[in-house]
Amino acid sequence: xxxxxxxxxxxxxxxxxxxxxxxxxxxxxxxxxxxxxxxxxxxxxxxxxxxxxxxxxxxxxxxxxxxxxxxxxxxxxxxxxxxxxxxxxxxxxxxxxxxxxxxxxxxxxxx
Amino acid sequence: xxxxxxxxxxxxxxxxxxxxxxxxxxxxxxxxxxxxxxxxxxxxxxxxxxxxxxxxxxxxxxxxxxxxxxxxxxxxxxxxxxxxxxxxxxxxxxxxxxxxxxxxxxxxxxxx
Numbered sequence: 001x002x003x004x005x006x007x008x009x010x011x012x013x014x015x016x017x018x019x020x021x022x023x024x025x026x027x028x029x030x031x032x033x034x035x036x037x038x039x040x041x042x043x044x045x046x047x048x049x050x051x052x053x054x055x056x057x058x059x060x061x062x063x064x065x066x067x068x069x070x071x072x073x074x075x076x077x078x079x080x081x082x083x084x085x086x087x088x089x090x091x092x093x094x095x096x097x098x099x100x101x102x103x104x105x106x107x108x109x110x111x
Numbered sequence: 112x113x114x115x116x117x118x119x120x121x122x123x124x125x126x127x128x129x130x131x132x133x134x135x136x137x138x139x140x141x142x143x144x145x146x147x148x149x150x151x152x153x154x155x156x157x158x159x160x161x162x163x164x165x166x167x168x169x170x171x172x173x174x175x176x177x178x179x180x181x182x183x184x185x186x187x188x189x190x191x192x193x194x195x196x197x198x199x200x201x202x203x204x205x206x207x208x209x210x211x212x213x214x215x216x217x218x219x220x221x222x223x
Contacts, residue, residue, distance in 0.1 A: 043214035
């Protein structure tokens with residue numbers, strides 16, 4: 001099956017700093033989503049981005065499908081950005097749209 | 112529009128017991144998937160239901176089973192609970208033909 005690797009595993013920032021999270025995947029995908037998991041466990045969908053670039057406020061994401069990676073940018077980080085960020089992909093040609101998740105990046109933003 | 116709702120939020124069961132978890136999909140979503148998330152790990156796909164039939168399954172034993180109802184809500188049943196079944200169980204829904212998923216807040220199951 002498809003492999004998903006996220007880096008870095010842990011990241012500590014001061015409030016106001018910028019960061020880049022990376023997701024590498026091993027095969028072609030028809031679905032790529034970035035999620036933020038809050039302390040209560042809920043996965044919040046940040047972006048559906050199998051290719052191209054999207055922006056939403058201080059967050060933006062870019063997926064280069066031909067090179068099999070995606071980047072999540074967080075600018076002017078806030079303490080509320082803390083949590084685990086997951087990249088999840090769906091394999092091209094898959095009939096059941098199963099998502100395969102990476103192990104996540106634990107982001108801590110200090111005041 | 113309502114999101115994905117799961118019940119109960121927390122549950123404690125004894126090894127060997129059976130458990131049923133429930134999920135109401137987001138309005139307009141007819142596909143429901145279940146995921147298991149162990150502590151410190153990413154979620155793992157259990158199975159997906161579409162039109163009341165199982166539409167794909169991950170590497171989970173047959174004691175993990177499910178149902179989808181005509182209103183697209185779903186249940187996850189786990190028989191003969193084991194200590195390793197302790198995890199956060201997440202339900203996700205999507206409209207058919209669209210690949211973006213919306214997740215619920217999960218049910219945290221503890222097996223003692």
